[in-house]
Amino acid sequence: MLSYTRRAAMTVVALLILIAGVRASWASAQHVMLAKGRERGTMTVTRCTDDTCTGPYAPLSPGSQPRDRVVIDRSIAEKKGARIPVVVKPGTGEVVRTGAAGFFHAWVPLGGALLLAAVVIAGGLRLTRWAWVTAATGVALLSVAFATLTW
Structure with a gap:
């Protein structure tokens, strides 16, 4: 048993x-x-901390607005000046790599x-x-x- x-x-x-x-x-x-119907674009990394990176967002999808600052979780590949394809989490300033x-x-x-x-x-x-x-x-x-x- x-x-x-x-x-x-x-x-x-x-x-x-x-x-x-x-x-x-x-x-x-x-x-x-x-990602269909979500805001898609690119983020240019301008600053990174231990956990996150920030930078401006340039839209690629219709209806998406440019943003001065978005946040992405830091991974091994983000370096200052890197351009990353991203999708915006709805209702936030957070983005996720695509x-x-x-x-x-x-x-x-x-x-x-x-x-x-x-x-x-x-x-x-x-x-x-x-x-x-x-x-x-x-x-x-x-x-x-x-x-x-x-x-």
């Missing part, structure tokens, strides 16, 4: 980790994946969740093959995100 309880508990923990990863990723990914780099960058939290879930699957559920597949998927997602951001 204790074995079944442990397996059930570890299954719930692994699922919660994966759900949290999807939910954290979806906060940004929805704007990249469902294209392949934006898509994979938005799913980075899921990549981390896959790696963490792999540990739970291997150690708690003792399903080593599934753990390796889960970990490989997480590593692949993080690697592609890194590659597309630095390309």
Whole structure:
């Protein structure tokens, strides 16, 4: 009985980790994946802190207005003067990177969740093959995100 309880508990923990990863990723990914009808344009990076970068926004889509200052989460690729294709989060001054780099960058939290879930699957559920597949998927997602951001 204790074995079944442990397996059930570890299954719930692994699922919660994966759900949290999807939910954290979806906060940004929805704007990249469902960009039709949203304000699209380019942002020129003028200043970066440890967490964010700011700069002016130049619209590309009809009905979008230029803005003096928008904010984007900082990733490894933003440098002063860089022009980044972005989409504006509705009702805010925040933008999200678009294209392949934006898509994979938005799913980075899921990549981390896959790696963490792999540990739970291997150690708690003792399903080593599934753990390796889960970990490989997480590593692949993080690697592609890194590659597309630095390309």
